[in-house]
Amino acid sequence: MNYEPVIGLEVHVQLKTESKMFCRSRNAESSEPVRHASGEAVADGPNVNICEICTGQPGALPVINMEAVKKAVMVGLALNCKIERYSKFDRKNYFYPDLPKGYQISQLDHPINGRGELEIIVDGKVRKIGITRAHLEEDAGKLIHSGGFSLVDYNRAGTPLLEIVSEPDIKTSEEARVYLQELQNIMRYLGVSDADMEKGHLRCDANVSLRKVGENGLPPYKVEVKNMNSFKAVASAIEYEIKRQAEVLQSGQTPKNETRGWVDADSTTVSQRSKEESQDYRYFPEPDLPTLEFTEEWLADLRRRLPELPKARQVRFMADYNITKKDAVQLVAYKELGNYFEQVMSELSEWLVVDKAGDGNKFGQVALNWILGPFLSALNEKKLLPDECKVTPENFAELVKLIMQGQVSNLAAKEVFTKMFETGEDPSVLLEDMGLTQVSDEGVILDAVRKVLAENPKGVEDAKVKGEKAFGFLVGQTMKELKGKGNPQVINELLKKELK
Numbered sequence: 264m265n266y267e268p269v270i271g272l273e274v275h276v277q278l279k280t281e282s283k284m285f286c287r288s289r290n291a292e293s294s295e296p297v298r299h300a301s302g303e304a305v306a307d308g309p310n311v312n313i314c315e316i317c318t319g320q321p322g323a324l325p326v327i328n329m330e331a332v333k334k335a336v337m338v339g340l341a342l343n344c345k346i347e348r349y350s351k352f353d354r355k356n357y358f359y360p361d362l363p364k365g366y367q368i369s370q371l372d373h374p375i376n377g378r379g380e381l382e383i384i385v386d387g388k389v390r391k392i393g394i395t396r397a398h399l400e401e402d403a404g405k406l407i408h409s410g411g412f413s414l415v416d417y418n419r420a421g422t423p424l425l426e427i428v429s430e431p432d433i434k435t436s437e438e439a440r441v442y443l444q445e446l447q448n449i450m451r452y453l454g455v456s457d458a459d460m461e462k463g464h465l466r467c468d469a470n471v472s473l474r475k476v477g478e479n480g481l482p483p484y485k486v487e488v489k490n491m492n493s494f495k496a497v498a499s500a501i502e503y504e505i506k507r508q509a510e511v512l513q514s515g516q517t518p519k520n521e522t523r524g525w526v527d528a529d530s531t532t533v534s535q536r537s538k539e540e541s542q543d544y545r546y547f548p549e550p551d552l553p554t555l556e557f558t559e560e561w562l563a564d565l566r567r568r569l570p571e572l573p574k575a576r577q578v579r580f581m582a583d584y585n586i587t588k589k590d591a592v593q594l595v596a597y598k599e600l601g602n603y604f605e606q607v608m609s610e611l612s613e614w615l616v617v618d619k620a621g622d623g624n625k626f627g628q629v630a631l632n633w634i635l636g637p638f639l640s641a642l643n644e645k646k647l648l649p650d651e652c653k654v655t656p657e658n659f660a661e662l663v664k665l666i667m668q669g670q671v672s673n674l675a676a677k678e679v680f681t682k683m684f685e686t687g688e689d690p691s692v693l694l695e696d697m698g699l700t701q702v703s704d705e706g707v708i709l710d711a712v713r714k715v716l717a718e719n720p721k722g723v724e725d726a727k728v729k730g731e732k733a734f735g736f737l738v739g740q741t742m743k744e745l746k747g748k749g750n751p752q753v754i755n756e757l758l759k760k761e762l763k
């Protein structure tokens with residue numbers, strides 16, 4: 264029997280704010296070290312970013328962090344969510360040592376962001392993944408188990424989290440991976456989170472179940488998989504579950520409702536517990552916090568100030584720089600590389616205006632080929648961000664210019680680039696020093712062509728009779744005459760002209 268997967272993702276995003284969700288303690292995930300008034304840095308350690316509110320002392324009252332609310336709404340706007348004019352917080356009760364209050368403040372029936380959708384492209388096809396909701400809540404602390412006892416660190420307790428719940432619209436592990444990557448990208452463009460999965464800024468739980476092909480309803484069971492800390496792990500865990508559940512179904516049984524954990528080392532999922540229902544949490548409205556109500560003006564203002572998102576940037580890059588869609592998609596997926604490309608293009612455009620260079624249209628694609636090719640490989644190899652490397656956008660633009668002007672062959676340009684990446688030197692200087700300047704001067708090349716033709720009457724005859732191959736001999740001779748530095752295109756053109 265054939266089955267198809269029904270997949271929904273729950274993504275937790277740590278919001279980058281100065282302070283925690285409901286108190287003034289520092290958000291432990293901020294990367295800057297905390298400083299005294301004297302400017303002296305205080306080392307981070309466990310339980311330093313805490314107060315009576317986030318450790319749940321009796322009588323302590325929470326206050327809503329508006330910065331977190333604003334960032335949550337920005338995400339809602341980016342995901343085309345219906346921003347709820349009225350939303351409220353609720354207590355989700357459960358007992359665990361990393362949760363000092365004995366409940367988590369979350370949002371149950373009136374989340375800040377309602378229905379939305381995210382468009383993804385998988386194998387060239389556009390897919391719309393529904394967003395059920397994106398609500399605000401607080402994170403728990405951390406338990407550290409070591410040497411037969413457990414330690415608790417409340418630095419993370421009470422830090423703001425945005426939980427983004429998708430509709431069960433995802434059909435393959437690849438769609439799940441692309442959806443997550445797109446979400447990560449949006450968080451980074453919005454600047455609301457670093458969204459690094461390995462560091463836990465972005466955490467994903469996957470709900471996976473199977474139904475018979477052709478059926479429409481939701482399957483009668485649901486398996487939640489946790490503990491994946493990379494895009495690859497999410498895809499592998501989903502693949503594993505699809506296979507496991509198909510085997511259970513084929514044996515005539517129904518898979519259990521349960522929460523399973525991904526074990527990266529073994530590439531398997533293991534049962535952790537039976538799945539909780541929401542009534543197990545005895546939700547009730549948080550009595551210590553007011554409801555949130557937004558005015559149209561506030562929302563309109565936030566919408567106006569939303570930064571450019573990946574999709575819009577992709578469209579703009581294609582129009583402004585005449586680059587292919589495939590390349591534009593790859594470029595915007597890496598925000599910093601897109602920024603670098605724009606700086607290079609701005610250098611080039613200044614030069615295009617000043618020098619009135621001919622085919623300005625092609626510069627974008629040539630620059631991009633070099634950025635997505637040799638530049639990106641070199642960055643990856645050295646594990647550097649674009650603005651951390653020694654090649655300035657100015658020098659990069661200079662190299663592109665030299666290539667476009669025919670002053671350096673593609674092959675020689677690669678040598679120059681390698682050296683630029685090591686030393687940060689100016690490409691024109693390197694070209695001179697390395698003796699790689701290409702000869703494109705028509706006068707110089709014409710002299711060489713005429714000399715070769717005069718010295719090779721047989722070659723000239725052959726070229727006229729036999730064509731291509733014999734013509735190549737003359738090109739080779741001319742190149743030799745120019746010590747390998749002649750511009751092959753110019754040599755070809757002039758030879759053809761002279762042979763007529």
Ligand SMILES: [Zn+2]
Nearest residue numbers: 286288314317
């Ligand atoms: Zn606190």
